[in-house]
Amino acid sequence: MSSNNQTTVIVRTVVRSVVPIIVLVAIGLLLQGHNFPGGGFIGGVLTVTAFALVYITYGAEYLSQNLLGISDGSVARRETQDVLDPDEAFFSGTVGRYSAVFGLGLALAAGGGLGAIAFGEPFLSQAVLYFDHIPVFGVIELASALIFDLGVYFVVVGSLLTILAVVGNE
Amino acid sequence: MSAIVAAPLLVALGGAIGCLLMRSRPRLLRGVSLLGGVGYLLATVALARAVFADSDAILVYYLSGWQAPYGITLVADRLSVIFIGLTAIVSLAALWVSVRTIDASGQRISYHALYQFMVVGITGSFLTADIFNLFVWFEVMLMASYVLVVFHSGPEQTRAGMQYVVLNLLGSAVMLLAIGGLYATTGTLNMADLARRLAEPAAYGIAPGPVLGLTGLLLCVFALKAGLVPFQFWVPGAYQAAPPPVTAMLAGVVKKVGVYAIIRLYFSVFAVATIPDSGGLSVVAGEPFLVVFGGVILVMALLSILLGGIGATGRNNLDELLAYSSISQVGFIVLPLAVAATTLPGDSLFRAGVLATIVYAIIHGFAKGVLFLVSGAIEDHVGTLEFSQLGGISEQAPVLSGAFFVGGLTLIGIPPLFGFFGKLLVFKVGVEAQNTIGWIAVGATLIGAILTITYVTRAWERAFWGPPNEFVEELTVSPSVVAVIAGLAIIIIALGIGFQPVYELANGATSAVIDTDAYVRAVLGPESAHAIGGGLR
Numbered sequence: 001m002s003s004n005n006q007t008t009v010i011v012r013t014v015v016r017s018v019v020p021i022i023v024l025v026a027i028g029l030l031l032q033g034h035n036f037p038g039g040g041f042i043g044g045v046l047t048v049t050a051f052a053l054v055y056i057t058y059g060a061e062y063l064s065q066n067l068l069g070i071s072d073g074s075v076a077r078r079e080t081q082d083v084l085d086p087d088e089a090f091f092s093g094t095v096g097r098y099s100a101v102f103g104l105g106l107a108l109a110a111g112g113g114l115g116a117i118a119f120g121e122p123f124l125s126q127a128v129l130y131f132d133h134i135p136v137f138g139v140i141e142l143a144s145a146l147i148f149d150l151g152v153y154f155v156v157v158g159s160l161l162t163i164l165a166v167v168g169n170e
Numbered sequence: 171m172s173a174i175v176a177a178p179l180l181v182a183l184g185g186a187i188g189c190l191l192m193r194s195r196p197r198l199l200r201g202v203s204l205l206g207g208v209g210y211l212l213a214t215v216a217l218a219r220a221v222f223a224d225s226d227a228i229l230v231y232y233l234s235g236w237q238a239p240y241g242i243t244l245v246a247d248r249l250s251v252i253f254i255g256l257t258a259i260v261s262l263a264a265l266w267v268s269v270r271t272i273d274a275s276g277q278r279i280s281y282h283a284l285y286q287f288m289v290v291g292i293t294g295s296f297l298t299a300d301i302f303n304l305f306v307w308f309e310v311m312l313m314a315s316y317v318l319v320v321f322h323s324g325p326e327q328t329r330a331g332m333q334y335v336v337l338n339l340l341g342s343a344v345m346l347l348a349i350g351g352l353y354a355t356t357g358t359l360n361m362a363d364l365a366r367r368l369a370e371p372a373a374y375g376i377a378p379g380p381v382l383g384l385t386g387l388l389l390c391v392f393a394l395k396a397g398l399v400p401f402q403f404w405v406p407g408a409y410q411a412a413p414p415p416v417t418a419m420l421a422g423v424v425k426k427v428g429v430y431a432i433i434r435l436y437f438s439v440f441a442v443a444t445i446p447d448s449g450g451l452s453v454v455a456g457e458p459f460l461v462v463f464g465g466v467i468l469v470m471a472l473l474s475i476l477l478g479g480i481g482a483t484g485r486n487n488l489d490e491l492l493a494y495s496s497i498s499q500v501g502f503i504v505l506p507l508a509v510a511a512t513t514l515p516g517d518s519l520f521r522a523g524v525l526a527t528i529v530y531a532i533i534h535g536f537a538k539g540v541l542f543l544v545s546g547a548i549e550d551h552v553g554t555l556e557f558s559q560l561g562g563i564s565e566q567a568p569v570l571s572g573a574f575f576v577g578g579l580t581l582i583g584i585p586p587l588f589g590f591f592g593k594l595l596v597f598k599v600g601v602e603a604q605n606t607i608g609w610i611a612v613g614a615t616l617i618g619a620i621l622t623i624t625y626v627t628r629a630w631e632r633a634f635w636g637p638p639n640e641f642v643e644e645l646t647v648s649p650s651v652v653a654v655i656a657g658l659a660i661i662i663i664a665l666g667i668g669f670q671p672v673y674e675l676a677n678g679a680t681s682a683v684i685d686t687d688a689y690v691r692a693v694l695g696p697e698s699a700h701a702i703g704g705g706l707r
Contacts, residue, residue: 090279091194094399102189111184123176124234 007057015057030153034126034145043149044156052164061170064094094165101133101158109151112144124148174220175231175246176316177213178254178469179293182206186286196278200269210289214251214258218266221251226681228692230299233317237610238693239360249528249679250296254432254689255499256532259661260422260539261289264415266654267543272413274701276321288314295298295427299693301349302359304431308345308395312338315424318416319408325652337404341394348387355380361439362693363688368443376604378446382459383442387461389432394657398504399473402497406481409493414546417489421496422539426692429503429531436463436522437507438683441515444707460473467504468607472614474501479621483628487543490557491629496538498618499581503530506599515684519603525680526595529672533592536665540658544570547647547655548633554641557629562638567654571634573659578626580662583619588666591673593619 026046031044033039055063064070090096116125128141173180185206192199210269221227233242246254265285272281291311298304320331323540353359354377356367367374368381394401409417438457447455454461480496485491510523547570548563549555565570593615600612638645665672682689 096194100191100193103193104188107187107191110180110187114180117173122235123173123180124231126234 011057014154015053016108019050019053022046022053023075026050030149033149034143040149040152043154044153045160047126047153047157048160048164055168060094060165064165066154068097070085070094095162095169096160098161098165101161103158105154105156108154109148109149112147112151115147116120117145172220172229173231174213174217175229175244175297176233176572177300178210178258178289179244179297181209181213182290184404185209185605186283186290186429189282189286193278193283196274199278199282202268203286204265206286207265207510210293210671211258211262214254218251219253221246221248222675222678226688228255228682228689230692237695238299239358239363239633242303243296243360243693245689247679247682247692248675249430249682252528252532252679253296253426253674255294256426256535257423258287259291259294260490260590260658261285262536263539263654263658264418264422264543266289267418267546267651268413268415270648270651271415271546272321277316280396281321284314285419287679288312288424289320292423292427296430299362301352301364301435305342305345305349307329308427309342311424311427312342313553315412315416316419317346319412319420320391321413321416322411327411330404330411334404334411337394337401341391341401344387345391348384348391351384352381352388354450355384360693362434362516362690363441366690366694367437369413369442371443378459380441381443382445382462385459386435386462386466389436389466392428392435393470394428394434394497396425396500397497399477399497399498401472402474406493407489409496409542410487410489414542414549417546418539418542421492421542422535425496425500426531429500429527431681432504432507432525432565433469433527437504437510437515437520438461438689442686458514460511460514464508464529464607467541468508470609471501471505471508472610474498474622475505475618476501479625480572482625483621485625486557486559488560488633489542490555491625491637492538492541492545494582495622495625496534498550498621499530499534502596502615502618503534505595505611506530506616509599509603511606512605512607515686519599520675521680521684522595522599522602523542524683525676528594528626528676528679529595530592532672532676533588533662536658536662537577537580537589540655540662541581542615543651543655543658544574544577544650546644547651551645551647552641557632559641560633560641562634562642563645564634566638566642567647567652569656571648573652573655574634576659576662578630580666582622582626583703586663586666587674588662588669590666591669 026043029038029046030043033043037146051063054067113124117123119125119133125150126143126145129141131142134140183204188202188206189199192202221229228245228247230238231244231246232238236242242585250645263630268281268285269277288311291307291309291314292309294310295304298307316331316335319334320327349359356364357374358364358367368378371378371381390401397405409421412420428565437460440463443459445454445457445459445462457535475498478496478501482491482494482498485494504527506523506526510520513519536676544556552560554560576587580587583589583593596615597612599616600608603611
C-alpha cells in the first residue's frame with residue numbers, strides 16, 4: 001500500500017479494538033451453532049470480516065506476513081519467480097495457503113460424518129455428551145456436531161480468504 | 171439400511187477431498203484421483219450387487235438417521251444403479267485420459283478436485299430421494315463443470331463458458347423457483363411423499379392445477395440440462411471449449427442426469443397425478459399429467475432429432491459435428507418417453523417406452539464417451555479438428571480410428587453393436603403404439619437415422635479416409651490412452667453381442683420406474699399412507 005494512501009489513525013485505532021471482539025463473537029457463534037442461532041458458516045463469515053478489516057486498514061502484506069506468518073507474500077514471490085516454477089510459487093504463496101484451508105475444512109466435515117459410520121450409525125449422525133457438576137459453568141455440553149461445524153468454518157474462512165486475496169491482487 | 175447406498179457418493183467425496191489436500195504433490199495427486207476413480211467403480215459394483223441380489227430391492231438410507239420425509243434420504247434402486255454404473259465406467263476412462271493429456275500445471279492446481287466434485291454431484295443426483303437435494307446435487311455438478319468448461323481459459327472458452335454459465339444459472343434459478351412452488355402447493359419435497367400426495371390430492375388439500383404448471387416449469391430445466399431443443403444453445407460451444415475428457419463426461423454422463431430426472435420424476439413420481447376439471451384446462455381435464463408432459467416431450471424430441479441431425483451434417487469441424495449429433499441423439503433418447511406417455515404406467519407400451527429410453531441413454535453414454543475421447547486425442551496431436559486439415563487418420567492410427575468407427579456405427583445402429591438394440595427398441599415402441607404419435611415417432615426416427623448415417627459417414631470420410639496430410643502424419647497417441655479408448659469400444663461391442671443381460675437390467679430398472687407404490691413403501695415404510703399422512707393433514 002503506497003504512503004499517500006494511508007488509512008487514518010481513527011480507522012487504525014478502531015480496527016485494533018474491534019477485531020478481537022469480532023473474532024470472539026465469531027468463535028462464540030461457532031461453538032453454540034449446533035442448537036442456537038449461529039454455526040460454522042456465520043462464524044466463518046464473521047471471522048473473515050475481521051481479516052478483511054485488517055486487510056483494508058493495514059494492507060495485504062501485513063495480513064499475510066505479520067499476522068498469518070506466510071513469508072512468501074506477493075512481493076517476495078515476484079523476486080523468486082526465476083528460481084521457483086510458477087506452480088511452486090502458487091502453493092507457497094498466499095492464495096495457495098488460503099486455499100489449503102478449505103481442503104482441510106472439507107476433510108474435517110466429511111470425516112466427522114464418516115465417524116458416525118464407524119459407530120454403526122448412518123452417515124452424518126451426531127451425538128451429545130453432557131458433563132455435569134463443572135465449577136462455574138454447571139453443565140458443559142460437548143456435541144459431535146461441533147466437528148462438522150468446525151469443518152464448515154474452515155471451508156468458509158479458507159474460501160473467502162482465497163477470494164479476498166485473488167480479487168485483492170488484481 | 172446399509173451404508174452401501176452412500177458408498178459411491180462417499181468414495182467420490184473422499185477422492186475430491188484427497189485431491190484438494192494433495193495438490194502440492196503432483197504424482198500423489200494423480201494417484202489419489204485414479205484411486206478415487208477405481209474406488210468409485212468398486213463401490214458401484216458393491217452397490218449393484220446389493221441392489222440386484224434381491225429381485226426387487228430398493229435400498230434406502232436415511233442420512234444421520236432422520237426418517238423420510240423429514241430428513242435427507244438416499245435411495246438406490248435398479249434405475250439409479252444402472253446410471254451410476256455408466257458414470258463409473260465412463261468417468262474412469264475419461265480420468266485416465268485426463269491424467270495423460272491435461273497439462274501438468276492445470277492438473278495440479280484444480281483439475282482433479284473439480285473432476286471428482288463433478289462425479290460427486292452426478293452420483294448425488296442419481297441417488298437422492300428428494301427434489302430439493304436434486305437441486306443441490308445439480309449445483310455441485312454444475313459448479314465444477316463451469317470451471318472445467320473454461321479450463322483452457324482462452325477467448326473462445328471464455329465466450330462459450332459465459333453462455334454455459336448464464337444459461338445454467340438461469341436454469342437453476344427457475345428450478346429453485348419451481349421446487350419452492352411445489353413445496354408450497356404440496357407441502358413436501360420428498361419424492362415418495364410427493365407421489366403419495368399427488369395420488370390423492372383431495373385428501374392432502376392439494377390443488378393439482380398449480381402443480382401441473384410448476385412441474386412443467388421444472389421439465390424445462392431438465393430439458394436444458396439434457397440439451398434438448400429449444401434449450402440446446404449452450405451445447406456446441408461448451409463441448410468445443412471443454413477439455414476433451416470433460417466433454418466426454420458432459421455428453422456421456424452429465425446429460426443423462428437430465429434424462430434420469432425426467433424418467434424418475436415425470437414417469438414415476440408425477441405420473442400418478444391427474445389434471446383437475448376446473449381451471450380452464452377443459453380440453454385435457456381428467457387426463458393424467460403424462461398427457462401434457464408427453465406432448466411437450468414429443469415436440470422437443472422431434473425438434474432435437476431434426477435440428478441436431480441437420481446441424482451435424484453441415485459442420486466442418488469434428489467436435490462441432492459430434493456436439494450437434496449429441497443434441498439429435500438426446501432427441502432419440504426421450505422420444506420413446508413421449509410415446510409411453512400416451513398410456514398409463516400399467517400398460518405394456520409404457521414399459522416398452524421407458525425401457526427403450528433407458529437402453530438408449532446407456533448406449534449414447536458409451537458411444538459419445540468413445541467419440542469425444544477419440545476427437546480429443548486427435549485434437550491434442552494435430553492441433554485442429556477442421557475437416558479441411560484432417561484426412562487419412564485411419565492409416566496413421568488404426569486402433570484409434572477403429573474405436574471411432576465402432577462408436578459411429580453404434581450411433582447409426584448397425585448390428586451386432588449395442589446401438590442396434592437401442593434403435594430397434596425405439597422403432598418397436600413407435601410401431602407398437604398403433605396411434606398417430608407412434609407413427610410420428612417412427613417417421614422422425616427414420617429421418618433421424620438417415621441423418622445419423624449421413625453425418626457419421628461424412629466425419630469418417632473427411633477425417634479418417636484418404637491420404638494422410640502433413641499434420642496428421644505426426645499423430646502418435648500414447649498407447650495407454652488408445653488402450654482405454656479401445657476398451658470402451660470393446661465394451662460397446664460386448665454389450666451388443668451379450669445384450670440379453672443388459673436388457674434384463676434395463677427391464678428391472680423399468681419395473682422400478684413403474685412400481686411407484688413399491689418406491690413409496692420402501693422410502694416411507696409399509697404403512698406410510700396411514701401413519702404419516704394422518705399426522706400431517
